[in-house]
Amino acid sequence: MYADFTPAGEGASGTTLSRAVQVAGDYSPVASAPTRTDEVDGYTVTLDGDLAAGSTSELTLSVSRDGAPVTELEPYLGTYGHLAAYAGLAPVTRRSGSSIRGEHPSRAGNKRLKRAFFLAAFAALSDPTSRAYYDRKRAQGKKHNAALVCLARRRIDVLHAMLKHGTIYETRSPAAA
DSSP states (O other), X not given: XXXXXXXXXXXXXXXXXXXXXXXXXXXXXXXXXXXXXXXXXXXEEEEEOOOOTTSOOOOEEEEEETTEEOXXXXXTSOSHHHHHHHHTOSEEEEEETTEXXXXXXXXXXXXXXXXXXXHHHHHGGGSHHHHHHHHHHHHTTOOHHHHHXXXXXXXXXXXXXXXXXXXXXXXXXXXXX
């Protein structure tokens, strides 16, 4: 469940809150074979390109509905928090009664998307900009996995900005990050 809040006033930025909801009943997941095209709620999502270890690769994600390309994702992913919550990388506060036990990564979300971002973050440690960000998180006292989750969340934010503005990824120097 997601809720968006945007404070009134000039220059105000929005916040997205998410909460996993448990529903009683049987759940039996259905295994599916890997595919490059999938249908979700009338939308067709296609992944083009190939990954090659040790080299730069270009991946293209396209979304269409009724054969026409969807170029504006804002109504579907209003803020970067939606994508992070969908992937299960948005922090959630664990509560029980009056007890609040801090923020932790969500156990909910799309497991395949979460794994893809986690593995992408791990692979990005060879990139100087990503390594500098990871090292900063480690210096702040975060453990290895927590620092990787931070890096994965950062990659989600960058991906959302790229989708929103229709741009490609541009490498920056570690000092600019």
